[in-house]
Amino acid sequence: MKVTIDNITIEVEPGTTIMQAARQIGPEVAPPAMCYYEPLKASGGKCRGCLVKVTAGSEKDPRPMPKLVPSCITQVQEGMIVENTINEQVLETRKGIVEFLLLNHPLDCPICDQAGECHLQDFSFEHGVSKTRTVEERNTFEQVDLGDHIQLHMNRCILCYRCVYTADQITDGRVHGVMHRGDHAEISTYIEKAIDNDFSGNIIDVCPVGALTDKTYRFKNRVWFTKPVEAHCDCDKCSGNVTLWYRGEEVIRVTGRKNEWGEVKEFICNTCRFDRKKTSDWTIEGPSKVSRASVISANKYGANTIKPAFPIKQAAEQYKKIDDNRDRSFLAPQKQLN
Structure with missing residues (x-):
């Protein structure tokens, strides 16, 4: 189909x-996805972040089509024409979706x-x-331990x-x-009941926000x-x-490998995730490929990092240049002191 x-x-x-x-076209055209996860059957259709105009x-x-449709669960038809990033209605709607998702989400990114x-940071940005x-x-909830390795922060969910x-x-x-x-x-x-099985740690990898965290990695380092x-x-x-995450020579975290969309293709067991934290336990293949637009690439790619359009546009609209012709008489007392 075309x-x-x-x-x-x-x-x-x-x-x-x-x-x-x-x-298939590329990340510059693909809608954002907060609930859709390609390896998981029946996922999608929950967050409405991927709405597009047909x-x-x-x-x-x-x-x-009279209304915007969720792109993650809507199948294409022969000759269908879709507008995503070029449609103002879609972009305005996404602002509302972000605002809705942040109604109860705490602004605790620093911790x-x-x-x-x-993914919510990226979506909001x-x-x-x-x-x-x-x-x-x-709305606030108490933090809950879901077993020995996982902690639930329902405030962020x-x-x-x-x-x-x-x-x-x-x-x-x-x-x-x-x-x-x-x-x-x-x-x-x-x-x-606690979540306790050989593959329970994968719910940490699939969580798009910080609601499900690895207790063995908490507060150890910034990514x-x-x-x-x-x-x-x-x-x-x-x-x-x-993927092994090193701090110096120490393995501080083990996660499943993710593709360019942030999705784990092969889920891993808890033994690999939580128990094998030594380099000698693994065969190293080489550095992971990190998108230059990702904050993970900070201090690695330098000036070549791609800058998102939203903050640049926001700065141009909301920040004004300093007027050098302002009255500077208030500086006179300081001059006299000098």
Whole structure:
């Protein structure tokens, strides 16, 4: 099928979603995704961050769709025309989505371990606004330990359901989920059960914010001060393909390998994640490929780092140059003292 996204036409297989088609073109066209996770079946359709405008439904029926549609669950049709970054309605809607996601999300990036690799940070940086209209008190929850290695910060959760789908699809028995409804909804375990299985650590990797954190890594370092390298080992439970995060000569964290969209393709076991923290446990393949637009590349690529358009545009609109013709009479007493 032929589909046109932001004036770029490509051919895709039947059954391809708009999101998947846009990703085939590249990151400059692909909509943001907070809940969609390609390796997880049925994910998507929760956050509405990927809404796009379909200006022509198909070749047979070229009428535009009346409302914005979620690109992660909408399949393309022959001759479909989609507008993403070139449509003002889409961009304005995303500002509202960011504001909605941040209604209860605490502004604790300076102490959050997810800072620097947080999808909500990236989403807000690219599509958010600098001011907030809310004055009401935010919903707050107590921090909860979900087993020996995972801590839940429900204050930061955006209910993307990724961790629920992960537990459903790669573990034998899920013991956590979304409890209650509406503004009372929260991620929780039932009957106070801890999450304890060989692949439970993967819910940390799939969380797009800092709601699920690794207790063995908490407050140890900032991600932009670490050195990620690709490594593997012989493991009878998983593929053994991981990313090791070094601080000097010390392995302070082990995660699954992620693609350019921040998605883990091969989930790893808890033995590899939590127990193998020595270089001698691994065969090192080489440095990880890090996007130059990522904060993880700080102090690694220097002046070649790509600067996002939003902060530059914001600075141009909201900051004024200093007027050098101001009255400087207030400086006279200082001159006399000199």
